[in-house]
Amino acid sequence: MTTSILELSEQVRKLRKHSAWYKNPIYGRLAVIEALVLVLSILTNETQGSPRDYTLLFKDSWFCVRGVQFLVGGLIIWVLAEIWRARGLTKIAAQAAQPVRNLRGNPVLTNPWTKRAVLLLVTVIAVLLPLMGMFTLPYFQSVLAGQVGVYVLAALGLNVVVGWAGLLDLGYIAFFAIGAYTTAILSGKLPVGDDGNPELHPPIHLNLFFAFPAAVVLTMIAGLILGAPTLRLRGDYLAIVTLGFHEIVLNVANNDPKGLTNGSLGATGISTFRFNLFGVHYDWRTNDSKPYWYLAIGIIILVVFAFRRLEHSKVGRSWTAIREDEVAAAASGVPTVKYKLMAFAIGASTSGFAGVLATAKITAITPQNFPLTLSIFVLAYVIFGGMGSLTGVIVGASLMTFLPAFLQGPPSWFNDGRPVVDPKDVPMWIGAVLLVMMIFRPQGLIPSKRRAQELSQAEHGVGEADAMTGVAEGVGGQ
Amino acid sequence: MYITQHFWELLFQGIRLGSLYALIAIGYTMVYGVLQLINFAHSEVFMSGALGGVFMLTALVGNKGKVPSGFAAFEYTALALVAGAAVGALVAYSLERVAYRPLRIRHAPKLVYLITAIGASIFLYNVAGKLFGRNNLQVPESFHSGKVFVLPGSGAAGPRTVKSLDLLIILAAVAMMIALDLVINRTKLGAGIRAVAQDTETAQLMGVDVNKVISRTFLIGGLLGGIGGVLYGMFHAVTYTMGFVPGIKAFTAAVLGGIGNVRGAMLGGLLLGIVESFGQAQFHLQWVDVVAFVVLVGVLLIRPTGILGERTGRTA
Numbered sequence: 001m002t003t004s005i006l007e008l009s010e011q012v013r014k015l016r017k018h019s020a021w022y023k024n025p026i027y028g029r030l031a032v033i034e035a036l037v038l039v040l041s042i043l044t045n046e047t048q049g050s051p052r053d054y055t056l057l058f059k060d061s062w063f064c065v066r067g068v069q070f071l072v073g074g075l076i077i078w079v080l081a082e083i084w085r086a087r088g089l090t091k092i093a094a095q096a097a098q099p100v101r102n103l104r105g106n107p108v109l110t111n112p113w114t115k116r117a118v119l120l121l122v123t124v125i126a127v128l129l130p131l132m133g134m135f136t137l138p139y140f141q142s143v144l145a146g147q148v149g150v151y152v153l154a155a156l157g158l159n160v161v162v163g164w165a166g167l168l169d170l171g172y173i174a175f176f177a178i179g180a181y182t183t184a185i186l187s188g189k190l191p192v193g194d195d196g197n198p199e200l201h202p203p204i205h206l207n208l209f210f211a212f213p214a215a216v217v218l219t220m221i222a223g224l225i226l227g228a229p230t231l232r233l234r235g236d237y238l239a240i241v242t243l244g245f246h247e248i249v250l251n252v253a254n255n256d257p258k259g260l261t262n263g264s265l266g267a268t269g270i271s272t273f274r275f276n277l278f279g280v281h282y283d284w285r286t287n288d289s290k291p292y293w294y295l296a297i298g299i300i301i302l303v304v305f306a307f308r309r310l311e312h313s314k315v316g317r318s319w320t321a322i323r324e325d326e327v328a329a330a331a332s333g334v335p336t337v338k339y340k341l342m343a344f345a346i347g348a349s350t351s352g353f354a355g356v357l358a359t360a361k362i363t364a365i366t367p368q369n370f371p372l373t374l375s376i377f378v379l380a381y382v383i384f385g386g387m388g389s390l391t392g393v394i395v396g397a398s399l400m401t402f403l404p405a406f407l408q409g410p411p412s413w414f415n416d417g418r419p420v421v422d423p424k425d426v427p428m429w430i431g432a433v434l435l436v437m438m439i440f441r442p443q444g445l446i447p448s449k450r451r452a453q454e455l456s457q458a459e460h461g462v463g464e465a466d467a468m469t470g471v472a473e474g475v476g477g478q
Numbered sequence: 479m480y481i482t483q484h485f486w487e488l489l490f491q492g493i494r495l496g497s498l499y500a501l502i503a504i505g506y507t508m509v510y511g512v513l514q515l516i517n518f519a520h521s522e523v524f525m526s527g528a529l530g531g532v533f534m535l536t537a538l539v540g541n542k543g544k545v546p547s548g549f550a551a552f553e554y555t556a557l558a559l560v561a562g563a564a565v566g567a568l569v570a571y572s573l574e575r576v577a578y579r580p581l582r583i584r585h586a587p588k589l590v591y592l593i594t595a596i597g598a599s600i601f602l603y604n605v606a607g608k609l610f611g612r613n614n615l616q617v618p619e620s621f622h623s624g625k626v627f628v629l630p631g632s633g634a635a636g637p638r639t640v641k642s643l644d645l646l647i648i649l650a651a652v653a654m655m656i657a658l659d660l661v662i663n664r665t666k667l668g669a670g671i672r673a674v675a676q677d678t679e680t681a682q683l684m685g686v687d688v689n690k691v692i693s694r695t696f697l698i699g700g701l702l703g704g705i706g707g708v709l710y711g712m713f714h715a716v717t718y719t720m721g722f723v724p725g726i727k728a729f730t731a732a733v734l735g736g737i738g739n740v741r742g743a744m745l746g747g748l749l750l751g752i753v754e755s756f757g758q759a760q761f762h763l764q765w766v767d768v769v770a771f772v773v774l775v776g777v778l779l780i781r782p783t784g785i786l787g788e789r790t791g792r793t794a
Contacts, residue, residue: 042609051611054533058609168589230775233782235588236516240733241778243726244771251768372726376518376596383593424612428604434597439580442590 030078037074041066043432046422119304122394126297130290141289143405148398149296150358155381155397156303156390157350162379163388163448164316165343166323167231168239171246172378175348177253177370178222179215179355184267184365186211191259208273208360215352223348224341231340246375253367266366273360284360292361299357303350304390310346311390319343320450380434386444388451396445404430480759486629487638488755494644496751497651501706502728503735503743504658505570505699511675511738512695513578514588518595520703521725522602523570527704528711528720529606530565531558532615539618551621558620559650559708566704567697573598574696579689599721607718614715647709654702655744661698662740671695675738727754730774736784745785 021027041061049057061067129135130144154176161169184190188205230241256263273284273295284291310316318339321329330336359365377400385396408423421429437445443452481488502524509517538554539546546554577598581591623643662668670691673681682688710724727750735746750770757769777785 043605049607049609049611051613051615054536054610162589168592229779233778236510236514236737237733237778237782239516240730241775244730244774247726247767247771251765255764380593380596383589387589425604425608427600428608431597431599431601431604435577435594435601438586438590438594438597439577442581442584442586 026082029081030075033078033081034071034074037070037077038062038067041070043425043428048422048424119391122391123297123301127294130293138289139409140405141293143402145289145292145296146358146361147401147405149293149300150354150361151378151381151401152394152397153296153300153303153354153357154351154378155385155393156300156307157347157354158378158382159388159390159393160307160310160319160350161343161347162382163393163451164311164319164323165340166235166319167340167343168235169242169344169347170239170375170379171226171242171244171249172347172351173370173372173375174242174246174249175219175222175351176355176358176374177249177367178219179211179352180359180365180369181253181261181267182215182218182352183208183211183356183359184270185260186214187271189267189270190262207275208271208356209275211356211360212353215356216349219348219352219355220345223345226348227341227344231337231344243372243375246372250367250370250372253370261367264367266364266369268364270359270363270365272363286363289361292357296357299353300394303353304394307390315339315342384434384437384444386447386451389444389446389448392444392446392448399445400430400433403433481756484638484759488759489752490629490638490640490644492752492755493748494647494751495755496731496748497648497655498706498710498747499724499728499731499751500744500747501651501654501702501709502724503732503747504655504740505703506729507732507735507737507740507743508671508695508699510732511740512671512678512692513582513591514738515578515591516595516729517573517699518592518725519573519577519598519602520570520699520728521721522599522606523566523573523700523703523721524707524710524725524728525603525606525718525721526569527562527566527700527707528716529610529615529707530704531562531708531711532617532716534558534561535618535620536616539620545619545622547622554620555646559705562704562708563701564704566702566707567700569602570696570700570703571693574693582692603718603721610718612718614717617711617716643712647712650705650709654705658698658702658740667691667694727770730770733784734774734777736786739784739786742784742786749785 042057045057045061045066047057047060061070130141134140135144154172158169158172161167161172181190186206187208226242226245230238233241253261254264272286275282282291284295318329318334321332321334322336322339326336362369378397381397381400382393383396384400385394386392404426407420407426407429409419502520505520505523506517509515509520535554535558538557545551577594578591581594621642623641625639626642626645627640629638629640662671670681670686671694673684673686674688674691674695678688681691706724707721710720714720728747731746731750732743733746734750735742735744737743750773753773754766754770758766761769781787
């Protein structure tokens with residue numbers, strides 16, 4: 001009897017200890033919020049650190065009025081959030097969010113004509129965009145034509161490789177570079193030869209529209225050369241080999257084999273698109289970006305149309321089969337190597353196509369235009385938008401290419417005419433956006449139906465997402 | 479021929495570089511072993527380790543240009559290494575807690591981890607750039623790096639002398655690798671890591687605390703990466719983008735040796751360092767990356783899972 005009373009008192013003491021005031025989870029949330037706020041106070045500080053005084057930024061954002069302001073702000077957010085929780089509004093919000101999920105079964109939304117109408121609407125908006133608001137500024141028009149259009153096209157191609165066939169390609173921009181250099185060579189600016197004057201050496205001086213077929217063929221061959229020996233490697237090995245391929249292409253361009261690429265100087269003064277057909281003459285001049293934007297829209301529409309047909313064809317279904325389970329696909333008679341090579345070649349040629357478009361816009365290229373990080377970024381656009389979904393990829397790539405340009409934009413109509421953030425800090429914000437997005441919405445902005453289903457199944461522990469993107473091991477914590 | 483004349487010198491240089499690659503590659507390979515994740519942010523762990531070392535040295539030695547000697551030199555070097563290891567481990571641990579654990583709870587697919595890692599990497603190095611400036615940081619010398627012995631060889635520049643800094647790098651790297659190998663193969667934690675790498679669910683059923691093991695794997699990887707960063711900073715520049723290139727190289731080394739395999743990472747790192755050193759001598763500096771990647775592709779074509787094969791559990 002006595003022992004049991006002793007045990008009871010021991011338990012009571014344990015319970016008391018457990019319920020110490022600071023162990024209440026609301027203080028844990030306070031700590032998290034205050035930590036986030038302290039990080040934010042550094043991130044949003046306009047002061048830049050200096051190598052002479054490592055503590056400068058900490059002093060300038062924590063141990064001064066600014067730090068107190070941020071801490072108090074965090075406290076207020078915490079109080080509001082706790083009141084919100086206590087009133088159970090989160091539950092109501094969750095219920096309010098519920099019907100949105102069921103919209104998938106809505107007959108209006110599943111009607112193919114709705115989808116077509118949305119695509120048409122997006123196209124109309126894209127066409128009218130240079131006439132609206134801040135997009136009338138030449139800076140933003142240039143961003144639209146030179147960044148958004150080009151990388152949407154590139155991301156669409158990578159979506160075929162990664163999103164549909166499930167092959168992890170980290171060297172995608174290598175094909176982009178091959179397309180760009182093809183353009184420079186065909187327009188007569190490369191190779192420069194020994195005396196540095198390209199005009200004397202290459203006899204080729206073609207209309208730039210011929211660069212498209214040439215780049216497509218060349219990059220397709222490059223894709224096959226890279227793919228044929230390496231496609232038997234699994235996901236991560238393929239990733240490092242493609243990354244190496246990018247590095248090799250960049251090195252070759254930088255080291256200038258026989259004057260072909262002009263080393264680190266690259267090519268300048270590449271001609272722009274023009275045609276003179278049946279008496280109609282048109283020239284894409286460099287001082288106006290709008291025609292390039294319309295050209296990009298036209299190409300993207302063609303590519304989207306072709307890819308949509310491809311997605312639901314035998315080829316697209318074979319890719320899905322390979323992505324989900326390569327062994328089972330091979331056992332069911334799908335020629336896996338053939339279709340993987342096909343995905344690689346299609347992706348590569350789209351990238352080359354985008355390379356031609358970009359080169360004609362910027363008219364000067366150096367190897368520095370194609371860094372390794374760009375390959376990684378294009379992959380990030382695809383995943384950010386929603387792998388496997390054409391709409392998602394288009395939206396993701398547009399947002400992610402537009403955001404940095406917007407953040408470091410020219411004197412605009414708000415923020416007192418200053419750039420929104422210091423241009424040096426832009427990559428930091430891009431990284432933060434990627435990180436937060438992936439933690440809170442891993443399926444991407446607009447996931448494909450199939451992907452969303454796979455993901456939610458994986459989340460509930462039914463089956464795995466698929467072969468390459470198989471659920472990373474490690475069982476859920478806490 | 480240049481290579482035969484300078485054989486010992488190039489070999490030594492390769493081992494010095496390779497042992498650093500090996501230290502970083504271990505972090506990649508261990509995380510890959512337990513999570514099947516290419517932790518792109520590991521290069522930032524390496525960078526922050528170097529920063530930790532620089533801050534410690536600046537605090538201890540200062541920028542006065544006076545090089546400490548005797549016991550002080552030894553003490554300061556050790557403290558810098560400890561600081562680097564601590565910062566590296568801290569960054570790796572918080573990365574796991576903040577970025578990867580939420581994904582693990584939601585059973586996110588691997589590509590999402592990859593993009594998260596890339597996002598974290600971009601974020602971290604740019605924050606470091608903002609905090610401490612975007613120029614090269616000055617690394618105060620913690621000891622006078624004098625001649626220890628001379629390598630045989632003849633050339634225009636004369637025989638190469640081996641300095642104490644070179645020896646420190648190699649000895650520290652080798653000591654860390656031996657210690658790690660003992661931890662992996664002889665301790666309970668090591669058994670846990672191997673078990674999680676082989677089969678997470680079964681390991682959990684056998685009573686392994688999977689979360690703890692994964693956290694500690696990140697800690698160990700960060701520790702080694704941080705030390706690697708300090709050592710790298712002692713003879714290269716320390717700046718916020720310093721992690722990228724060694725990170726890619728170390729990842730290559732990990733794949734070369736068989737990713738997920740700790741001994742493979744050590745072997746792959748050393749091999750890559752030596753290949754780069756000789757390749758650089760034979761084909762000029764600018765082709766060194768091409769040589770490294772061609773060797774990688776060649777090895778993968780013959781052995782698709784790296785030299786020593788995959789997985790911590792099966793082979794180490």
